Amino acid sequence: MRLRTILDIYHKELDALYGKQEVDSFFNLLIDHYLQLKRIHIVVDPEYVITKSEEQPLFEALSALKLEQPIQYIIGxxxxxxxxxxxxxxxxxxxxxxxxxxxxxxxxxxxxxxxxxxxxxxxxxxxxxxxxxxxxxxxxxxxxxxxxxxxxxxxxxxxxxxxxxxxxxxxxxxxxxxxxxxxxxxxxxxxxxxxxxxxxxxxxxxxxxxxxxxxxxxxxxxxxxxxxxxxxxxxxxxxxxxxxxxxxxxxxxxxxxxxxxxxxxxxxxxxxxxxxxxxxxxxxxxxx
Ligand SMILES: C[S@@+](CC[C@H](N)C(=O)[O-])C[C@H]1O[C@@H](n2cnc3c(N)ncnc32)[C@H](O)[C@@H]1O
Missing domain, CATH: 3.40.50.150 (Vaccinia Virus protein VP39)
Structure with missing residues:
Protein backbone atom coordinates (compact mmCIF):
# COMPACT_ATOMS: atom_id res chain seq x y z
CA MET A 1 0.00 0.00 0.00
CA ARG A 2 1.10 3.60 -0.57
CA LEU A 3 2.46 5.22 2.59
CA ARG A 4 0.42 8.31 1.70
CA THR A 5 -2.77 6.19 1.70
CA ILE A 6 -1.99 4.95 5.21
CA LEU A 7 -1.49 8.54 6.38
CA ASP A 8 -4.90 9.40 4.90
CA ILE A 9 -6.43 6.50 6.85
CA TYR A 10 -4.75 7.80 10.05
CA HIS A 11 -6.32 11.22 9.50
CA LYS A 12 -9.73 9.77 8.76
CA GLU A 13 -9.72 7.59 11.88
CA LEU A 14 -7.91 9.83 14.37
CA ASP A 15 -8.32 13.53 13.56
CA ALA A 16 -11.54 13.84 15.56
CA LEU A 17 -9.78 12.40 18.62
CA TYR A 18 -6.40 14.14 18.46
CA GLY A 19 -6.49 16.89 15.82
CA LYS A 20 -4.70 16.87 12.47
CA GLN A 21 -1.35 18.21 13.65
CA GLU A 22 -0.93 15.65 16.42
CA VAL A 23 -1.90 12.82 14.06
CA ASP A 24 0.81 14.02 11.65
CA SER A 25 3.36 14.00 14.44
CA PHE A 26 2.30 10.47 15.57
CA PHE A 27 2.65 9.23 12.00
CA ASN A 28 6.08 10.80 11.59
CA LEU A 29 7.25 9.21 14.84
CA LEU A 30 5.87 5.80 13.83
CA ILE A 31 7.37 5.69 10.32
CA ASP A 32 10.68 6.81 11.76
CA HIS A 33 10.53 4.17 14.52
CA TYR A 34 9.30 1.18 12.50
CA LEU A 35 10.57 1.93 8.99
CA GLN A 36 13.40 4.43 9.55
CA LEU A 37 11.63 6.72 7.12
CA LYS A 38 11.29 10.50 7.35
CA ARG A 39 8.19 12.56 6.54
CA ILE A 40 9.96 13.86 3.48
CA HIS A 41 9.47 10.45 1.84
CA ILE A 42 5.76 11.15 1.56
CA VAL A 43 6.35 14.68 0.30
CA VAL A 44 8.89 13.89 -2.40
CA ASP A 45 7.44 10.54 -3.38
CA PRO A 46 3.66 10.38 -2.81
CA GLU A 47 3.65 7.03 -4.63
CA TYR A 48 6.11 5.44 -2.15
CA VAL A 49 4.82 1.93 -1.44
CA ILE A 50 5.54 -0.25 1.61
CA THR A 51 5.16 -4.01 1.95
CA LYS A 52 2.46 -5.88 3.88
CA SER A 53 4.84 -6.71 6.72
CA GLU A 54 5.92 -3.05 6.92
CA GLU A 55 2.27 -1.99 7.07
CA GLN A 56 1.44 -4.28 9.97
CA PRO A 57 2.97 -2.27 12.88
CA LEU A 58 1.43 0.92 11.48
CA PHE A 59 -2.06 -0.59 11.55
CA GLU A 60 -1.45 -2.08 15.01
CA ALA A 61 -0.38 1.35 16.23
CA LEU A 62 -3.51 2.86 14.65
CA SER A 63 -5.72 0.48 16.67
CA ALA A 64 -3.81 1.35 19.87
CA LEU A 65 -4.11 5.09 19.19
CA LYS A 66 -7.85 4.67 18.69
CA LEU A 67 -7.93 3.22 22.23
CA GLU A 68 -6.05 6.33 23.39
CA GLN A 69 -2.91 4.45 24.34
CA PRO A 70 0.05 6.85 24.69
CA ILE A 71 2.34 6.86 21.67
CA GLN A 72 5.36 6.31 23.96
CA TYR A 73 3.90 2.99 25.23
CA ILE A 74 3.07 1.97 21.65
CA ILE A 75 6.63 2.40 20.40
CA GLY A 76 8.06 1.46 23.82
C1 LIG B 1 5.62 10.25 39.45
S1 LIG B 1 6.45 8.71 39.26
C2 LIG B 1 8.08 9.29 38.85
C3 LIG B 1 8.87 8.37 37.97
C4 LIG B 1 10.17 8.98 37.44
N1 LIG B 1 11.06 9.35 38.52
C5 LIG B 1 9.89 10.21 36.58
O1 LIG B 1 10.18 11.30 37.02
O2 LIG B 1 9.36 10.04 35.47
C6 LIG B 1 6.57 8.17 40.94
C7 LIG B 1 7.31 6.88 41.18
O3 LIG B 1 7.26 6.60 42.60
C8 LIG B 1 7.11 5.20 42.79
N2 LIG B 1 6.51 4.98 44.11
C9 LIG B 1 5.19 4.99 44.46
N3 LIG B 1 5.05 4.72 45.77
C10 LIG B 1 6.29 4.53 46.26
C11 LIG B 1 6.80 4.21 47.57
N4 LIG B 1 5.95 4.03 48.61
N5 LIG B 1 8.13 4.08 47.73
C12 LIG B 1 8.98 4.24 46.68
N6 LIG B 1 8.56 4.55 45.44
C13 LIG B 1 7.23 4.69 45.22
C14 LIG B 1 6.23 4.75 41.63
O4 LIG B 1 6.37 3.36 41.40
C15 LIG B 1 6.74 5.65 40.49
O5 LIG B 1 7.75 5.00 39.76
Missing amino acids: VTDFYGLTFKVNTHTLIPRPETEELVSWILSDQKGNESVDPLQIMDIGTGSGCIAITLAKKLTNARVIGMDISEKALELSRENAISNMVDLSFLQGDILNVTRSDHLLNHKLDVVVSNPPYVRHLEKAEMQNNVLNNEPHTALFVSDDNPLIFYKAIGEFAKDKLKPNGLLYFEINEYLGRETMTLLEQQGFKNIKLKQDMFGKDRMIRAEK
Whole structure:
Protein backbone atom coordinates (compact mmCIF):
# COMPACT_ATOMS: atom_id res chain seq x y z
CA MET A 1 0.00 0.00 0.00
CA ARG A 2 1.10 3.60 -0.57
CA LEU A 3 2.46 5.22 2.59
CA ARG A 4 0.42 8.31 1.70
CA THR A 5 -2.77 6.19 1.70
CA ILE A 6 -1.99 4.95 5.21
CA LEU A 7 -1.49 8.54 6.38
CA ASP A 8 -4.90 9.40 4.90
CA ILE A 9 -6.43 6.50 6.85
CA TYR A 10 -4.75 7.80 10.05
CA HIS A 11 -6.32 11.22 9.50
CA LYS A 12 -9.73 9.77 8.76
CA GLU A 13 -9.72 7.59 11.88
CA LEU A 14 -7.91 9.83 14.37
CA ASP A 15 -8.32 13.53 13.56
CA ALA A 16 -11.54 13.84 15.56
CA LEU A 17 -9.78 12.40 18.62
CA TYR A 18 -6.40 14.14 18.46
CA GLY A 19 -6.49 16.89 15.82
CA LYS A 20 -4.70 16.87 12.47
CA GLN A 21 -1.35 18.21 13.65
CA GLU A 22 -0.93 15.65 16.42
CA VAL A 23 -1.90 12.82 14.06
CA ASP A 24 0.81 14.02 11.65
CA SER A 25 3.36 14.00 14.44
CA PHE A 26 2.30 10.47 15.57
CA PHE A 27 2.65 9.23 12.00
CA ASN A 28 6.08 10.80 11.59
CA LEU A 29 7.25 9.21 14.84
CA LEU A 30 5.87 5.80 13.83
CA ILE A 31 7.37 5.69 10.32
CA ASP A 32 10.68 6.81 11.76
CA HIS A 33 10.53 4.17 14.52
CA TYR A 34 9.30 1.18 12.50
CA LEU A 35 10.57 1.93 8.99
CA GLN A 36 13.40 4.43 9.55
CA LEU A 37 11.63 6.72 7.12
CA LYS A 38 11.29 10.50 7.35
CA ARG A 39 8.19 12.56 6.54
CA ILE A 40 9.96 13.86 3.48
CA HIS A 41 9.47 10.45 1.84
CA ILE A 42 5.76 11.15 1.56
CA VAL A 43 6.35 14.68 0.30
CA VAL A 44 8.89 13.89 -2.40
CA ASP A 45 7.44 10.54 -3.38
CA PRO A 46 3.66 10.38 -2.81
CA GLU A 47 3.65 7.03 -4.63
CA TYR A 48 6.11 5.44 -2.15
CA VAL A 49 4.82 1.93 -1.44
CA ILE A 50 5.54 -0.25 1.61
CA THR A 51 5.16 -4.01 1.95
CA LYS A 52 2.46 -5.88 3.88
CA SER A 53 4.84 -6.71 6.72
CA GLU A 54 5.92 -3.05 6.92
CA GLU A 55 2.27 -1.99 7.07
CA GLN A 56 1.44 -4.28 9.97
CA PRO A 57 2.97 -2.27 12.88
CA LEU A 58 1.43 0.92 11.48
CA PHE A 59 -2.06 -0.59 11.55
CA GLU A 60 -1.45 -2.08 15.01
CA ALA A 61 -0.38 1.35 16.23
CA LEU A 62 -3.51 2.86 14.65
CA SER A 63 -5.72 0.48 16.67
CA ALA A 64 -3.81 1.35 19.87
CA LEU A 65 -4.11 5.09 19.19
CA LYS A 66 -7.85 4.67 18.69
CA LEU A 67 -7.93 3.22 22.23
CA GLU A 68 -6.05 6.33 23.39
CA GLN A 69 -2.91 4.45 24.34
CA PRO A 70 0.05 6.85 24.69
CA ILE A 71 2.34 6.86 21.67
CA GLN A 72 5.36 6.31 23.96
CA TYR A 73 3.90 2.99 25.23
CA ILE A 74 3.07 1.97 21.65
CA ILE A 75 6.63 2.40 20.40
CA GLY A 76 8.06 1.46 23.82
CA VAL A 77 10.59 4.30 24.04
CA THR A 78 10.77 8.00 24.71
CA ASP A 79 13.34 10.73 24.75
CA PHE A 80 14.42 12.39 28.00
CA TYR A 81 17.18 14.96 28.17
CA GLY A 82 18.55 13.74 24.84
CA LEU A 83 18.73 10.12 26.02
CA THR A 84 16.49 7.23 24.97
CA PHE A 85 14.46 5.45 27.66
CA LYS A 86 12.34 2.34 27.36
CA VAL A 87 8.91 2.79 28.92
CA ASN A 88 6.03 0.44 29.62
CA THR A 89 2.81 0.45 31.60
CA HIS A 90 4.75 -0.11 34.85
CA THR A 91 6.51 3.23 34.51
CA LEU A 92 5.37 6.80 34.20
CA ILE A 93 6.22 8.40 30.86
CA PRO A 94 8.93 10.98 31.65
CA ARG A 95 7.67 14.55 31.31
CA PRO A 96 9.40 17.71 30.04
CA GLU A 97 8.83 19.33 33.47
CA THR A 98 11.05 16.64 34.97
CA GLU A 99 13.77 17.53 32.47
CA GLU A 100 13.64 21.02 33.96
CA LEU A 101 14.17 19.58 37.45
CA VAL A 102 17.20 17.63 36.21
CA SER A 103 18.48 20.74 34.50
CA TRP A 104 18.28 22.65 37.81
CA ILE A 105 20.36 20.00 39.58
CA LEU A 106 22.92 19.92 36.78
CA SER A 107 23.34 23.68 36.72
CA ASP A 108 23.75 23.73 40.54
CA GLN A 109 26.48 21.13 40.26
CA LYS A 110 28.28 22.79 37.36
CA GLY A 111 31.83 23.59 38.32
CA ASN A 112 31.67 21.41 41.43
CA GLU A 113 35.31 20.37 41.64
CA SER A 114 34.88 18.09 44.66
CA VAL A 115 37.22 15.14 44.48
CA ASP A 116 34.82 13.02 46.50
CA PRO A 117 32.11 11.37 44.45
CA LEU A 118 28.75 13.10 44.65
CA GLN A 119 26.28 10.76 46.38
CA ILE A 120 22.78 11.08 44.92
CA MET A 121 19.55 9.23 45.60
CA ASP A 122 16.46 9.41 43.34
CA ILE A 123 13.34 8.26 45.18
CA GLY A 124 10.54 6.86 42.99
CA THR A 125 12.89 6.35 40.07
CA GLY A 126 10.36 4.72 37.68
CA SER A 127 11.98 4.45 34.25
CA GLY A 128 15.17 5.74 35.88
CA CYS A 129 15.05 8.92 33.81
CA ILE A 130 16.28 11.25 36.59
CA ALA A 131 18.84 8.89 38.12
CA ILE A 132 20.31 7.74 34.81
CA THR A 133 20.52 11.23 33.33
CA LEU A 134 22.32 12.50 36.44
CA ALA A 135 24.70 9.54 36.39
CA LYS A 136 25.38 10.15 32.70
CA LYS A 137 25.94 13.90 32.97
CA LEU A 138 27.74 14.03 36.34
CA THR A 139 30.66 11.76 35.85
CA ASN A 140 31.77 12.07 39.49
CA ALA A 141 28.35 11.00 40.81
CA ARG A 142 27.34 7.77 42.51
CA VAL A 143 23.63 7.44 42.00
CA ILE A 144 21.05 5.19 43.62
CA GLY A 145 17.55 4.86 42.19
CA MET A 146 14.84 3.58 44.52
CA ASP A 147 11.31 2.47 43.73
CA ILE A 148 8.59 0.38 45.32
CA SER A 149 7.84 -1.29 41.99
CA GLU A 150 10.04 -4.26 41.06
CA LYS A 151 8.63 -4.10 37.51
CA ALA A 152 9.66 -0.46 37.17
CA LEU A 153 13.13 -1.34 38.49
CA GLU A 154 13.51 -4.10 35.88
CA LEU A 155 13.08 -1.44 33.23
CA SER A 156 15.28 1.18 34.90
CA ARG A 157 18.08 -1.42 35.06
CA GLU A 158 17.66 -2.03 31.32
CA ASN A 159 17.71 1.72 30.70
CA ALA A 160 20.93 2.08 32.67
CA ILE A 161 22.53 -0.61 30.50
CA SER A 162 21.30 0.83 27.20
CA ASN A 163 22.53 4.28 28.23
CA MET A 164 25.83 2.76 29.36
CA VAL A 165 25.86 4.12 32.91
CA ASP A 166 26.71 2.40 36.13
CA LEU A 167 24.36 3.04 39.05
CA SER A 168 22.59 1.12 41.80
CA PHE A 169 18.91 0.34 42.11
CA LEU A 170 17.05 -0.53 45.24
CA GLN A 171 13.56 -1.83 45.83
CA GLY A 172 11.90 -0.16 48.80
CA ASP A 173 8.92 1.67 50.20
CA ILE A 174 9.80 5.23 51.18
CA LEU A 175 6.71 5.34 53.41
CA ASN A 176 8.12 2.41 55.44
CA VAL A 177 11.88 2.61 55.22
CA THR A 178 13.73 -0.34 56.69
CA ARG A 179 17.30 0.41 57.63
CA SER A 180 18.58 -2.99 56.57
CA ASP A 181 19.81 -2.23 53.06
CA HIS A 182 23.42 -1.04 53.00
CA LEU A 183 22.57 1.39 50.19
CA LEU A 184 20.50 3.32 52.72
CA ASN A 185 23.51 3.82 54.97
CA HIS A 186 25.33 6.24 52.67
CA LYS A 187 25.39 9.91 53.54
CA LEU A 188 24.03 11.81 50.58
CA ASP A 189 24.83 15.10 48.85
CA VAL A 190 21.60 15.22 46.87
CA VAL A 191 18.17 13.66 47.31
CA VAL A 192 15.79 14.10 44.39
CA SER A 193 12.25 12.90 43.91
CA ASN A 194 9.30 13.22 41.59
CA PRO A 195 6.88 11.31 43.82
CA PRO A 196 3.17 10.62 43.26
CA TYR A 197 1.36 13.93 43.79
CA VAL A 198 -1.91 14.06 41.86
CA ARG A 199 -5.01 14.22 44.07
CA HIS A 200 -8.05 12.20 43.05
CA LEU A 201 -9.98 15.47 42.89
CA GLU A 202 -7.67 16.53 40.02
CA LYS A 203 -8.65 13.52 37.87
CA ALA A 204 -11.24 15.62 36.03
CA GLU A 205 -8.39 17.74 34.57
CA MET A 206 -6.53 14.68 33.25
CA GLN A 207 -6.61 13.25 29.75
CA ASN A 208 -7.89 9.73 29.14
CA ASN A 209 -4.56 8.54 27.72
CA VAL A 210 -2.90 9.34 31.09
CA LEU A 211 -5.75 8.22 33.32
CA ASN A 212 -6.40 4.91 31.59
CA ASN A 213 -2.83 3.84 30.87
CA GLU A 214 -0.20 5.21 33.23
CA PRO A 215 0.31 3.42 36.58
CA HIS A 216 -1.83 4.84 39.35
CA THR A 217 0.79 4.04 42.03
CA ALA A 218 3.06 6.48 40.17
CA LEU A 219 0.45 9.23 39.98
CA PHE A 220 -2.08 9.42 42.77
CA VAL A 221 -2.26 10.38 46.42
CA SER A 222 -5.32 10.73 48.61
CA ASP A 223 -7.15 14.04 48.69
CA ASP A 224 -6.84 14.31 52.47
CA ASN A 225 -3.08 13.61 52.68
CA PRO A 226 -1.56 14.86 49.41
CA LEU A 227 1.89 15.60 50.84
CA ILE A 228 2.39 12.13 52.32
CA PHE A 229 5.44 11.44 50.11
CA TYR A 230 6.96 14.90 50.66
CA LYS A 231 6.72 14.47 54.42
CA ALA A 232 8.33 11.00 54.34
CA ILE A 233 11.04 11.97 51.83
CA GLY A 234 11.74 15.21 53.75
CA GLU A 235 12.28 13.22 56.96
CA PHE A 236 14.44 10.69 55.14
CA ALA A 237 16.51 13.47 53.55
CA LYS A 238 16.91 15.28 56.86
CA ASP A 239 18.43 12.12 58.24
CA LYS A 240 20.54 11.07 55.24
CA LEU A 241 21.78 14.32 53.72
CA LYS A 242 25.21 15.63 54.64
CA PRO A 243 25.26 19.11 56.21
CA ASN A 244 24.18 21.60 53.49
CA GLY A 245 23.07 18.70 51.28
CA LEU A 246 20.29 19.48 48.81
CA LEU A 247 16.78 18.12 48.42
CA TYR A 248 14.98 18.60 45.09
CA PHE A 249 11.32 17.88 44.49
CA GLU A 250 8.98 18.00 41.56
CA ILE A 251 5.70 19.21 43.06
CA ASN A 252 1.98 19.55 42.50
CA GLU A 253 1.43 22.96 40.93
CA TYR A 254 -1.41 23.71 43.37
CA LEU A 255 0.56 22.81 46.52
CA GLY A 256 3.75 24.90 46.24
CA ARG A 257 3.12 26.98 49.33
CA GLU A 258 2.03 23.99 51.45
CA THR A 259 5.10 21.99 50.39
CA MET A 260 7.39 24.89 51.27
CA THR A 261 5.74 25.22 54.70
CA LEU A 262 6.22 21.51 55.32
CA LEU A 263 9.93 21.72 54.49
CA GLU A 264 10.33 24.78 56.74
CA GLN A 265 8.70 22.84 59.58
CA GLN A 266 11.11 19.98 58.94
CA GLY A 267 14.01 22.41 59.44
CA PHE A 268 15.24 22.88 55.88
CA LYS A 269 16.73 26.26 54.95
CA ASN A 270 17.11 28.33 51.75
CA ILE A 271 13.92 26.85 50.32
CA LYS A 272 13.32 27.93 46.74
CA LEU A 273 10.19 27.42 44.66
CA LYS A 274 10.57 27.43 40.88
CA GLN A 275 8.11 27.54 38.00
CA ASP A 276 8.18 25.32 34.94
CA MET A 277 8.11 26.49 31.30
CA PHE A 278 4.34 26.93 31.58
CA GLY A 279 4.71 29.30 34.55
CA LYS A 280 3.35 26.74 37.02
CA ASP A 281 4.87 26.14 40.46
CA ARG A 282 6.66 22.86 39.73
CA MET A 283 9.95 22.43 41.61
CA ILE A 284 11.45 23.04 45.01
CA ARG A 285 15.03 23.00 46.23
CA ALA A 286 15.80 22.96 49.95
CA GLU A 287 19.05 22.79 51.89
CA LYS A 288 19.66 20.77 55.02
C1 LIG B 1 5.62 10.25 39.45
S1 LIG B 1 6.45 8.71 39.26
C2 LIG B 1 8.08 9.29 38.85
C3 LIG B 1 8.87 8.37 37.97
C4 LIG B 1 10.17 8.98 37.44
N1 LIG B 1 11.06 9.35 38.52
C5 LIG B 1 9.89 10.21 36.58
O1 LIG B 1 10.18 11.30 37.02
O2 LIG B 1 9.36 10.04 35.47
C6 LIG B 1 6.57 8.17 40.94
C7 LIG B 1 7.31 6.88 41.18
O3 LIG B 1 7.26 6.60 42.60
C8 LIG B 1 7.11 5.20 42.79
N2 LIG B 1 6.51 4.98 44.11
C9 LIG B 1 5.19 4.99 44.46
N3 LIG B 1 5.05 4.72 45.77
C10 LIG B 1 6.29 4.53 46.26
C11 LIG B 1 6.80 4.21 47.57
N4 LIG B 1 5.95 4.03 48.61
N5 LIG B 1 8.13 4.08 47.73
C12 LIG B 1 8.98 4.24 46.68
N6 LIG B 1 8.56 4.55 45.44
C13 LIG B 1 7.23 4.69 45.22
C14 LIG B 1 6.23 4.75 41.63
O4 LIG B 1 6.37 3.36 41.40
C15 LIG B 1 6.74 5.65 40.49
O5 LIG B 1 7.75 5.00 39.76
